[in-house]
Amino acid sequence: MEKNDFKRFCVVIILTLTLHLITMPVLLYGQKMNVFRISFLIFHNFLAFWVYFFMALVKKKKGFVEYNEQTTELLRKEPNKYCILCDNYKPERAHHCSKCRQCVRKMDHHCMWLGNCVNNDNLGHFIRMLLYAVLSLLVLSVFSIYSIVRRDRFGPPFLFRIILVFVVTIAVLSSLLFLALGFFLIERFIFVLKNLTYLESCNLEAFKENGMHHLIKSPYNLGWWKNLQVQMGKPYFLYMYGEEGDGLFFEKNFECEQWPPRQMVDRWRRYNEIPFLP
Numbered sequence: 001m002e003k004n005d006f007k008r009f010c011v012v013i014i015l016t017l018t019l020h021l022i023t024m025p026v027l028l029y030g031q032k033m034n035v036f037r038i039s040f041l042i043f044h045n046f047l048a049f050w051v052y053f054f055m056a057l058v059k060k061k062k063g064f065v066e067y068n069e070q071t072t073e074l075l076r077k078e079p080n081k082y083c084i085l086c087d088n089y090k091p092e093r094a095h096h097c098s099k100c101r102q103c104v105r106k107m108d109h110h111c112m113w114l115g116n117c118v119n120n121d122n123l124g125h126f127i128r129m130l131l132y133a134v135l136s137l138l139v140l141s142v143f144s145i146y147s148i149v150r151r152d153r154f155g156p157p158f159l160f161r162i163i164l165v166f167v168v169t170i171a172v173l174s175s176l177l178f179l180a181l182g183f184f185l186i187e188r189f190i191f192v193l194k195n196l197t198y199l200e201s202c203n204l205e206a207f208k209e210n211g212m213h214h215l216i217k218s219p220y221n222l223g224w225w226k227n228l229q230v231q232m233g234k235p236y237f238l239y240m241y242g243e244e245g246d247g248l249f250f251e252k253n254f255e256c257e258q259w260p261p262r263q264m265v266d267r268w269r270r271y272n273e274i275p276f277l278p
């Protein structure tokens with residue numbers, strides 16, 4: 001495990017313990033431990049991971065194609081892989097992000113919520129953030145609904161009504177968010193299992209619509225088990241950090257220069273004005 005990964009895990013553990021310490025006295029004071037209280041502790045664990053991965057994604061902009069000796073050399077060997085806007089080498093699976101104004105290695109999409117590009121270097125963290133967000137929201141929605149159904153009257157009626165409105169609001173919001181993010185996570189996880197970026201999936205749909213069936217086979221699909229490890233890391237690290245690779249070259253299951261083929265990308269760019277292909 002690298003030093004940075006160890007630091008990341010320490011941050012999550014400290015964050016979780018702090019949340020536990022803040023809420024434990026309130027939850028346990030004069031009370032017996034029950035399902036409701038245990039669920040809050042589980043919720044804090046998931047929340048800590050969610051916050052951590054969100055912060056990691058927002059804080060660090062990475063995944064850009066650097067201008068260095070290696071890329072200059074690569075450009076000399078493959079002059080056709082060139083971005084006119086960056087005046088630099090443009091590897092296969094890279095795209096020029098109009099928001100970041102740079103070429104991004106294995107670009108997935110530019111996320112407006114994170115203000116960052118999801119790409120070769122942080123796709124794993126993006127999936128992990130979604131997973132912990134969905135798990136947190138699941139626990140929160142199930143137990144807020146449970147506490148509404150099993151509500152015991154307490155204190156003055158006025159105070160009880162205010163708390164009830166508060167819990168109902170949380171239940172509605174968390175359930176809606178859980179459904180929205182849950183579907184989004186499933187969609188993105190299927191892409192991970194196919195080793196497909198969002199941009200590539202758009203191309204794939206277009207190929208299918210236009211009857212270009214000879215182009216729908218992606219060379220980057222190495223089988224779901226390997227695809228999962230390529231993007232999420234090894235199972236014995238519980239997929240908590242990943243094999244990112246250099247984002248310049250990719251293992252393929254058949255010989256080809258890049259996918260979609262470069263000529264296809266150039267032609268579509270000219271005639272169809274596909275916005276994500278500058």
Ligand SMILES: [Zn+2]
Nearest residue numbers: 083086096103
């Ligand atoms: Zn570029």
Ligand SMILES: [Zn+2]
Nearest residue numbers: 097100110117
């Ligand atoms: Zn971007």
